[in-house]
Each structure stands twice: as structure tokens, then as C-alpha cells.
Amino acid sequence: MSSSVARQTELQLEKLLDYYRLAEHPFSISPDPRFLYHTDHHLNAFTRCRQNIVRRQGLSVVVGDVGTGKSTVARRLFLDFTEEEVTPSYSTRFIKNTTNWTTSTKMIFSLSQEFNCPPRRSEAAQWAEFEQHVYSLAETGQNVVLLVDEAQNIPKKVLIRLRELLNYEADAAKFIQIVLFGTLELAELLGDAALRPLKSRIAGGISSLTPLELDDLTEAIKFRVTVAGCHRPLFTDECFPLIHQASRGVLRDAIDICQSSLQFAFEDNEPVISAGTVLLALEISGRAA
Numbered sequence: 001m002s003s004s005v006a007r008q009t010e011l012q013l014e015k016l017l018d019y020y021r022l023a024e025h026p027f028s029i030s031p032d033p034r035f036l037y038h039t040d041h042h043l044n045a046f047t048r049c050r051q052n053i054v055r056r057q058g059l060s061v062v063v064g065d066v067g068t069g070k071s072t073v074a075r076r077l078f079l080d081f082t083e084e085e086v087t088p089s090y091s092t093r094f095i096k097n098t099t100n101w102t103t104s105t106k107m108i109f110s111l112s113q114e115f116n117c118p119p120r121r122s123e124a125a126q127w128a129e130f131e132q133h134v135y136s137l138a139e140t141g142q143n144v145v146l147l148v149d150e151a152q153n154i155p156k157k158v159l160i161r162l163r164e165l166l167n168y169e170a171d172a173a174k175f176i177q178i179v180l181f182g183t184l185e186l187a188e189l190l191g192d193a194a195l196r197p198l199k200s201r202i203a204g205g206i207s208s209l210t211p212l213e214l215d216d217l218t219e220a221i222k223f224r225v226t227v228a229g230c231h232r233p234l235f236t237d238e239c240f241p242l243i244h245q246a247s248r249g250v251l252r253d254a255i256d257i258c259q260s261s262l263q264f265a266f267e268d269n270e271p272v273i274s275a276g277t278v279l280l281a282l283e284i285s286g287r288a289a
Contacts, residue, residue: 016266023229027259029252033076035227036069037220045207046073049179050080053090053145056173057203058166061151061180063187064209067252070181073209074147077179081145091115091137092145098154104161107154111146127164134168134175144176152182156192163198211249214241220251221258234262238275246287257281 013025026035036042049060064070074094081092093114101107105123112119112126117133120126134144146165148154154162168175180186187206190199212220218240225234239261247253260281265273282288 016262019266020234020262021230021232022225025259026224026228026230026234027255027262029255029259031069031071031075033072033079035224036072036076037216037223039212039216039220041207041209042069042073045209046076048204048207049073049077052203053077053081053143053177053179056143056175056177058169058174058176059178059180059198059201059203060207061182061186061190061202062207062209063182063184065184065211065250067250068209068211069251070183070209071149074149074179074181078147089141089143090145091142092147095146095148096150098148098150101154101158103155104158107158107161115144131168134165138168138170138175146176146178147181148178149181151180152186152189156189156194159189159195159198163201166201212244212251212254213249214244217244217247217249217251217254221254224255224258233272235273235278236275239273239278242275242278242282246282253287257285257287260285 017023017025038046045062049062052058052060062070062073078092078094080086081090095114100110105126108123108126108130109119112130112133115130115133117126117129120129137144162178165176165178166174187208189195190206221235221240221243243254243257246257257278261273261278264280265277268277270277279288
């Protein structure tokens with residue numbers, strides 16, 4: 001994109017935000033934790049993971065279909081455990097991509113890089129180096145936290161070795177806390193007999209995120225609008241059932257529909273987004289029934 005086109009796009013966005021009295025765009029599909037709306041399922045998953053980390057229970061797992069908000073919950077946890085007042089007690093890393101964890105060797109070398117551990121020649125030596133680092137942090141009162149997104153991509157043989165990290169412990173506490181976030185395939189994978197020892201260590205069981213009901217989806221959209229600085233209705237009430245039906249309650253799809261609807265409404269100088277504009281957005285995107 002040329003600089004002139006980019007600037008024109010920026011000006012159009014500024015005009016849109018000004019027209020609707022928004023401080024920022026409310027419908028970006030990036031998993032910004034500020035826009036996390038706590039449905040019962042999201043709140044339960046977040047609370048369980050947070051309590052497991054604080055209580056040093058070892059392993060937590062959150063699963064859900066694509067677009068249900070797993071990455072947003074992960075980022076909110078990351079913010080909670082990297083705030084200035086808690087950093088002396090936690091050494092937290094957010095692993096966003098595990099595609100390079102194809103073997104246990106690559107996993108342990110990747111984790112060692114995350115914590116600036118010296119590289120060693122062999123896998124066994126690298127495991128020993130990483131273990132020593134975790135114990136050294138524990139001696140200074142730091143609890144290691146690993147938030148692992150897209151965990152359904154981790155091969156079974158690597159997950160089996162990952163369990164060994166949970167053996168870094170004292171009598172009453174784990175020295176490393178792991179939270180795995182993944183699609184429903186992760187839950188299926190953990191049902192494998194070979195992974196039963198790992199599954200048995202999940203504190204409180206697997207937390208599941210599901211598509212939203214109409215009321216929750218409506219409130220989640222309104223919440224995003226409020227966070228973006230607009231304190232008046234941006235959609236007519238008739239819009240929400242249409243968005244819910246087309247998105248099937250999947251928040252990411254609903255946000256994408258809202259984004260398109262907002263743009264079309266702005267182009268038509270519509271002060272409040274109407275059901276007709278939402279239907280237009282659905283038709284153009286191929287989501288119309």
C-alpha cells in the first residue's frame with residue numbers, strides 16, 4: 001500500500017470515528033484483551049486459570065471452537081501476570097505459535113530461548129539447563145507461567161514430554177504453571193490413552209468456550225462499543241438477532257459482520273446502524289440466509 005493510499009485510509013477511518021463519536025474502532029478482529037466481555041463461560045475459564053496459577057496447581061486447559069475468544073482470554077491472563085506489581089512474583093511467557101514444536105528437542109530449545117537459557121549441545125543437557133533455570137527462579141520467589149496458544153498443533157509425542165515440566169515442584173507447589181489454549185481438537189487429543197497422565201493433571205478439568213447466546217452476543221457487541229468510547233446505541237435492536245443468526249454466536253464472525261455494517265452505515269450517513277444495513281453487509285459477504 002502506497003503512502004498516499006495509506007494516508008487516505010487513515011483519514012477515512014478518522015472521519016468514521018468522528019462521525020460516530022468513537023475513540024477507536026470497536027470491531028477489530030485482533031484479540032485485544034480490553035474488549036474481552038466476560039460471559040459465564042469466559043469468566044469461569046479465566047477465573048479457573050488464574051486461580052490455578054496463583055495456587056500453583058500446575059496445568060490448566062481451555063478449549064473452544066475457532067473464534068470463541070480463547071486467544072483473548074490468554075492475552076488477558078498475560079496482562080494480569082505481567083503487571084508491574086506482580087512481576088517480582090511471576091516470570092510469564094506467552095507462546096503464540098507452537099508450529100516449531102515438532103519434536104521435544106525443538107520444544108525445549110524454544111522454551112530455553114524464551115528464558116534466555118544458555119544453549120547446550122544435546123537435548124538432555126538442554127532439559128537439565130532449563131530445569132536448573134526454573135529452580136533458580138523458584139529460589140528467588142518467582143513462579144514460571146507458560147501460556148501456550150494454538151496448543152492443538154503440538155504433536156502427541158511432544159505433549160507427553162511437556163508433562164515432565166510439571167514435575168518441577170516442591171512438596172506443596174508446582175514451580176511451573178502451564179495453560180494450554182486450543183481448539184476442540186485439543187480436547188480430543190487429550191482423550192488419547194497415551195496422554196491420560198497429562199490429562200489427569202489438569203486442575204479443575206478442561207474449561208470450554210462455546211458460541212454465545214443472543215443476549216450474551218448483544219451485550220458483548222455493546223460492551224465493545226462502550227470500550228471504544230461511544231456511550232449511545234450504535235445499532236438498532238433489530239440488528240442483533242440478524243448478527244447472531246449469521247454468526248451462529250461465534251464472536252469473531254459477529255465482529256467481522258459489525259465491522260462491515262459500520263462501514264456501510266458510515267458511507268450512507270446513517271447515524272445508527274439499521275437492520276437493512278446489516279442485511280446488506282451479510283449479502284455482500286455471502287453470509288445472508
